[in-house]
Each structure stands twice: as C-alpha cells, then as structure tokens.
Amino acid sequence: NAGVTQTPKFRILKIGQSMTLQCTQDMNHNYMYWYRQDPGMGLKLIYYSVGAGITDKGEVPNGYNVSRSTTEDFPLRLELAAPSQTSVYFCASSSSGTNNEQFFGPGTRLTVL
Amino acid sequence: GQNIDQPTEMTATEGAIVQINCTYQTSGFNGLFWYQQHAGEAPTFLSYNVLDGLEEKGRFSSFLSRSKGYSYLLLKELQMKDSASYLCAVVDSNYQLIWGAGTKLIIKP
Numbered sequence: 001n002a003g004v005t006q007t008p009k010f011r012i013l014k015i016g017q018s019m020t021l022q023c024t025q026d027m028n029h030n031y032m033y034w035y036r037q038d039p040g041m042g043l044k045l046i047y048y049s050v051g052a053g054i055t056d057k058g059e060v061p062n063g064y065n066v067s068r069s070t071t072e073d074f075p076l077r078l079e080l081a082a083p084s085q086t087s088v089y090f091c092a093s094s095s096s097g098t099n100n101e102q103f104f105g106p107g108t109r110l111t112v113l
Numbered sequence: 114g115q116n117i118d119q120p121t122e123m124t125a126t127e128g129a130i131v132q133i134n135c136t137y138q139t140s141g142f143n144g145l146f147w148y149q150q151h152a153g154e155a156p157t158f159l160s161y162n163v164l165d166g167l168e169e170k171g172r173f174s175s176f177l178s179r180s181k182g183y184s185y186l187l188l189k190e191l192q193m194k195d196s197a198s199y200l201c202a203v204v205d206s207n208y209q210l211i212w213g214a215g216t217k218l219i220i221k222p
Contacts, residue, residue: 042117042200042212043156090155098210099144099163104155 001026006091006105013081013112021076021108023091031094032074033102034058034066036087043090049074050097081112115139117213119201124219125191133186133199133216141206147175147186148200150215156200159186188218196220 004025013019025032030051035043045058049068063085065077074093078085088109092102117137125131137145144163148156162168162177162184174187186199198215205211 040121040214042214043202044212045210098208099161099204101146101158101161102156102210104157106155 003027004091004093004103004105006089006108008108009106010109011111013078013110015081015083015112017081018077018079019081021078021089021091021110023074023076023105024072025074025091025093025103025105026072027093027095027103028071029093029095029103030071031096031098031100032068033092033094034064034074034076035090035092036060036085037090037107038087046076046089078110083112086110086112115205115211117201117203117211119199119213119216121214122217122219124221125188127191127193127220127222129191130187130189131191131218133188133218135184135186135201135213137182137184137201137203137211137213139182139203139205139211142179143204143206143208145175145177145184145204146200146202146210147184148202150198150200152197159199191220193220193222 007022033048034046044060047066049055091105094100094102147159150156160175172189200215201213
C-alpha cells in the first residue's frame, strides 16, 4: 500500500494564480483532512471530509475549496493565491473519526510570490 | 478559547531520558495524541491516551491526567534518530482535533 500520496511536492505560484493540490489514499479510509503548517505553529485544519460527497470547513477555510467525488481522492483547490497561503500543506486520512490515528501524506511546500 | 501548551525546544543527551510535557485547556476531552515529525517530513503517530495513566510502547511512554489537563511523553535510551518535533493534539467535545505547536527535541552525542 502506498498510503497517502500528495502531488506536487513543491510549487511556486505567483499572486493571483490558482492551483490544485492532489491527495489520494489507498487504505479505504472514510475520513480525509487537509492541514496547513506554518513555521513554529501547530497544524491548522482547512477542510475535512467524512465520506465521498461530504465535505466541511475546518478552522481556516478561506481561500480554499475541496471536493470528494471518490473515497480515494480529496483535492484542495487554491483560488487567487496570496502570500498568506505560503505554507506546507498536509493531507491525512483516518479509518473513522478524529479519535483515530491519522495517516499523513508527505506534504506539499507551496510558496506564493 | 482552546489552548495547548508545549515547550518550544528541549535538548537532551544520547542515551538519556527526556520528558516532554503538554498541558491543555479545551472544551471537553475525547482523547490525546502524540505524533513525531522529523524535519521536512510528515507527522507519524506515536500514542493515544483517553484514560488516565501510563501507556508504554517500547522506548516511548505517554501519560495522561484528565483532572489536571496534563500529559507527558517519556523517551528513554535516547538515540540520535529521536531528534524531531513532538506534537501533542487533543480531541475536544465536538471531536475536533486541536494541535499544539510542537516541541523540537535536539539530541546531542
């Protein structure tokens, strides 16, 4: 099993550009999450999903969108990139709710200039 | 508001023992996690406590006191590969996971 995979690993965007961060898991997990991690800060939840077709906002959803058309995939869309979105983005999954171990992807390091 | 406090950085010697503390003030409690994160990598699961007491797993142990809003992660027989950040996270009453900023552990020979 590959676990949780993310692409790309690194990306530089110009202000106002858009992009999609891809996330795929092969563990048949229902729950999936998108986090951002800024230097010296804890993980902040952007969006999460409890199953295909169901998504909900986390703590810092502004400037992002998600979709969950299949169990495996949970892409994160950035519209109109801003310097404040410079961060490391992690996708994670768990078999059920938040009181279960989360498995993380390797992360995407995004810089907006 | 909800808050998790951990020391920012700790230094320890190879072969020694270190205790990393975590205190929390959250709206309710449904469990506490410890994750390890090496620099430039993703967090990986270490332990989960939901009841008071000590959980031992090899060289790593995790302790929880719900009445004190306190947990610690104990690392024994430290190895250089234990140099990493250690993240404490609490599940609140709404089953939201609240993350601490992490403790960077530096191991010296």
